[in-house]
Amino acid sequence: MTDISRRDFTKSSFALGATTALSSMRVLGANDRVNLALIGCGDRGQQVWGFFLKQPDLNPVAVADVYAPNMAKAAEMAASKAAGKVVQHGDFRRVLEMKDVDAVQVGTPDHWHAIPTILACQAGKDVYCEKPLSLFVSEGRKMVEAARKHNRVVQTGSQQRSGAHYQKAIQMIHNGDIGGVHKITASFTRNVVPGFKPTEGLTPDCPKDLNWDMYLGPAPKVPYDPFRFLYHFRWFWDYSGGQMTNWGAHNLDIARWALKAKGPMAVAAFGGRYAIKDGGETPDVQEVIYQFPDAIVTWEGREVNRLRDEYLVFHGTKGSLSIMRNGFTILPEVSKAKSRNTTPAMEGMEMKATDGDATNPHVRNFLDCVKSRRRPNADVEDGHLTAVMCHLGNIATRLNRMLKWDAERETILGDREANLMLSRPYRKEWKLV
Ligand SMILES: NC(=O)c1ccc[n+]([C@@H]2O[C@H](COP(=O)([O-])OP(=O)(O)OC[C@H]3O[C@@H](n4cnc5c(N)ncnc54)[C@H](O)[C@@H]3O)[C@@H](O)[C@H]2O)c1
CATH class of the missing domain: 3.30.360.10 (Dihydrodipicolinate Reductase; domain 2)
Incomplete structure (x- = not known):
């Protein structure tokens, strides 16, 4: 798994910001397939990914996770649907650099919602980000600002809003x-x-296929738990x-x-x-x-x-x-x-x-908005508020x-x-x- 230092991240965030205008923001027609990448391939990430994979106009292109087994599972789910090989990255920033990615689905824990969403907006990608939109208030406001500044469709994963x-x-x-x-x-x-508290099945040592430092990301450093x-x-x-x-x-x-x-x-x-x-x-x-x-x-x-x-x-x-x-x-x-x-x-x-729980119409609404450029049912501002x-x-x-x-x-x-x-x-x- 690639381990990029946090200092590099800061640099790369600037780079992404600077390349916004250059990123390939395709204008998608009704029959075009939306190229989607998944960031955070855990429980909910896989559930929603499964609903996206059922959409006829969806092409899965990449998956990113700091825990390799979850990433491999999400790639496997997508393999038969993908037009090409589903790319796997331990570092989501590599996915945001991919020109052929139109949109990302963010299924990371709450402390990892704001940074990928904002960087994705800067890179010209639309975003489906899980609820709660933010971990704290100021993050959410910055997410709204990024969506508006870069004219991105950002759907919060509050699927009840799409339930009939x-x-x-x-x-x-x-x-x-x-x-x-x-x-x-x-x-x-x-x-x-x-x-x-887990009592069995998990070792106290950090699994070899988990990048714990990247899992913690902006949160305080603590030993693996x-x-x-x-x-x-x-x-x-x-x-x-x-x-x-x-x-x-x-x-x-x-x-x-x-x-x-x-x-x-x-x-x-x-x-x-x-x-x-x-x-x-x-x-x-x-x-x-x-x-x-x-x-x-x-x-x-x-x-x-x-x-x-x-x-x-x-x-x-x-x-x-x-x-x-x-x-x-x-x-x-x-x-x-x-x-x-x-x-x-x-x-x-x-x-x-x-x-059901309305996830199906919610992902459908997102893809429709990616094409129409309309505000989605659970727009980023509502997710924030x-x-x-x-x-x-x-x-x-x-x-x-x-x-x-x-x-x-x-x-x-x-x-x-x-x-x-x-x-x-x-x-x-x-x-x-
Ligand atoms: N809309 C809903 O009904 C609903 C339901 C369940 C969960 N959720 C939301 O989904 C999010 C995830 O919850 P979960 O239960 O699936 O968690 P989970 O622990 O099962 O999965 C989180 C995944 O994110 C990965 N991850 C962590 N940091 C990462 C990073 N920097 N880059 C890439 N991947 C990273 C983890 O390794 C893990 O695979 C939460 O915000 C939660 O609130 C929404």
């Missing part, structure tokens, strides 16, 4: 069909006690924000869409890792309250005692709309006020999902105090310590742009 029943539900809410929505309840709950590697990076602040950014990025995205809001005015939160004693850092119990001008949104994250699955409920004055990936249900409201009649305020309704909502929930939880948010200026009012948490220093020699 989510689109119908939002349309009904915006039409006022369930009345005024003044409360939204969002959650993710499950029971994972006693926790995730299998717990911080595949999937479980989610429980460490250096790489992710726990279930707040993992599932919050899905359901709070729909909540914010329904409210047509940039962000909340205030956030209060409590939480901690109370029950799970596995060495992870992010909360296993978390309650967050967001204040919007005319509505309260609450987020409940719980890894202890499931009771019921994740849910998202829009409480309207005429009815409540409860939505999950398998469909939605509207229960009509009946006024309890004396002297009012008890006729339900609206008809009840159900709609079943027809497109939703990630901000999640990050604010975590900052309020960690500081244990209420935050006042100025969504226009993207700043926390009157709280220097909290504002410092909107960005984090990168490891020496790595830079955002």
Whole structure:
């Protein structure tokens, strides 16, 4: 696996920036195949790659990962579909230098979303980047700026936005069909006690086919720890924000869409890792309250005692709309006020999902936008604003105090310590742009 020093990276990022105008930005017609490369070939990376590979107008050209077995698997998945040999690189920057790559799919952990996305935009590639769009607020804003500056299509991997029943539900809410929505309840709950610490199957030594330094990238240098590697990076602040950014990025995205809001005015939160004693850092119990001008949104994250699955409920004055990936249900409201009649305020309704978890229409929407140059369903700006909502929930939880948010200026009012948490220093020699 090629190991390029971080100093070289800085140089190469400049080089990529400088060659933007030279990169081959093809104008694609409806029948052209989009040349796609995958960066980060783990669990979700392979899932979405699989959906891309099913599209008739898709040509897989390259894969990049710091962990060779995952990269080899993604290349193998693509082999029969590819027009040529699927190129494999341990360093994603080599993929961005390939002139024949039109677009990249970024499936790396959260701490590795911003740099590949921004460099890809500079290199003239369109980007499908997993949610949560960023690890911290300032990264997301820079990602939006890069997409706009280089006129790139950047789709956030918030696939619920492409689900037919989510689109119908939002349309009904915006039409006022369930009345005024003044409360939204969002959650993710499950029971994972006693926790995730790997006890078998993984050696304490860094696997030979893993470039651990490149895996850490801009995050602080720590010795190899299998717990911080595949999937479980989610429980460490250096790489992710726990279930707040993992599932919050899905359901709070729909909540914010329904409210047509940039962000909340205030956030209060409590939480901690109370029950799970596995060495992870992010909360296993978390309650967050967001204040919007005319509505309260609450987020409940719980890894202890499931009771019921994740849910998202829009409480309207005429009815409540409860939505999950398998469909939605509207229960009509009946006024309890004396002297009012008890006729339900609206008809009840159900709609079943027809497109699974909606990843298929989401990748389709991305490819269509690559060709039409339209903004995709989960445009980078929406991905950013939703990630901000999640990050604010975590900052309020960690500081244990209420935050006042100025969504226009993207700043926390009157709280220097909290504002410092909107960005984090990168490891020496790595830079955002
Ligand atoms: N949209 C969804 O429904 C959904 C579902 C699951 C995960 N996700 C998101 O997908 C992302 C990945 O999650 P996962 O569970 O697949 O993680 P994972 O640990 O299974 O995979 C991450 C992969 O990225 C690779 N990687 C790390 N640094 C890299 C680098 N510098 N260059 C290239 N590859 C690198 C790792 O080696 C690994 O193969 C996360 O941001 C997560 O939030 C989204």
